[in-house]
Amino acid sequence: MTVCTTIAECREHRGKLDRAALVPTMGALHAGHLSLIDIARKRAPHVIVSIFVNPTQFGPKEDFFKYPRPLEEDLAKCNAAGVDLVFNPSVEEMYPKGALADAAAEQVHLDIPPLTGMLEGRIRPNHFKGVCQVVAKLFNIVQPNVACFGQKDYQQLRVLSAMAAALNWPIEIVTCPTVREPDGMAMSSRNQYLSDAERQRALSISRGLFAARDEFDKGVRQTNRLIATVQNILLNAGTQGRVPLLIDYVAAVDAITLKNVELISAPTVLAVAARVGKVRLIDNVILTP
């Protein structure tokens, strides 16, 4: 496994590989990432993982500085998973400053407003601009044939698919199912921030989504009923404890347009964002009639 920290090295090593699949990550790799790597390996003979905590997708009050960066463990996991190339640049390498930099270039705006005004984009105003920017950079640096993204960040997946299509990147975007803990909790690098009590409280997110999915499977198509089911479980389950849970949103949106859905007649994403203690968590299920 080769580890590159500069763009030039990465291009050079990439040039030696044939078809390759990219798994973009911010590190702190868990079983969800390893599942992306497994899927990537099935799609192309070579797998490239980027590990980069991208500052431009964090808000000023978010957890950029305390985001976990266990690089040694991440590299060991990539190596064990048969990854060919890891690209692990510094912030300076990706966003150069000083004489070499093009100051204006740092202010490129790349966005797809019809897909970023709702859900995460409404709560985190510049988040998707940062995500589009860094993924466009990674696409052009790594030039993968395939790129794998997890369904857990559904809006991100949708925005990046639309971006790749709109600008004709010759890259197939692969949707990878959310990997969950045995109790149903969606894997996330931020789960490690949770205390035991918070983790129990946070479990109501996946429980709420699963309960709504059960109702959907039994024929319920009105999203206000499904949303109410999720909200009730989020707000009532575990109120005996002293751990608060704040809902950012519970929403049912069309899987393509991300517009709100009232009556489900096409694939619909039931999505939750909530804060438990200081930890912000998201999860979703896709309801396909």
Place this chain on the structure above:
Amino acid sequence: MTVCTTIAECREHRGKLDRAALVPTMGALHAGHLSLIDIARKRAPHVIVSIFVNPTQFGPKEDFFKYPRPLEEDLAKCNAAGVDLVFNPSVEEMYPKGALADAAAEQVHLDIPPLTGMLEGRIRPNHFKGVCQVVAKLFNIVQPNVACFGQKDYQQLRVLSAMAAALNWPIEIVTCPTVREPDGMAMSSRNQYLSDAERQRALSISRGLFAARDEFDKGVRQTNRLIATVQNILLNAGTQGRVPLLIDYVAAVDAITLKNVELISAPTVLAVAARVGKVRLIDNVILTP
């Protein structure tokens, strides 16, 4: 010479070529374009020309529908110039509608606000968003190693250089000098719209710029003096005729930041945009102290 009208064909033929230089055009090729092709051929063993009148860079009141489209002549000129591949897609091919299209994807915003708020960008609000969009698409469809742009559209050149740098496209952007008629008028596909009297009137644009450049060469560094020289020639030369000339701007801006310059101490672009009859013309000279 191969002519492709679909993205799939273009990718297929591109795949058979080694290093290639792209010359993006809207057709109506003149000696300026042929000079870009000559420069392209010196930079790479293969030359690809795109001919596409891009609707997204025209304003609602601009000349998209009447923009000249002499395709047969253009192809003959490309062939004679030794071009390997011409990409000549339809609007539908570049911006698909209907079942195949991703409606949201058509609304991708790609912009570099610090470079697009002034000069052309101020007069033509969505122009550079359209330019960035179509050039990003062409970069990803053609995947050239080199792309050639003319200095006449200086702001466009600057915006696209910054875009390529910001998003790490592995493409070298080459600046090509403005080609002029023997009398000094900058070559433009829109010159053919001009009547003889209008053309005489329009000549004051290059004359004004050259007069200011002469002053600069004699040591003048205050841009208000250089701008006044251009304005005087634009407004006074030929007032004996009945052809009006309206100035959109005469500006002196830093060649990198495009910010206004008062005293020239670094490469500075002296730029003019003016309307003669219904024809809008731009031109510039670069003043390097």
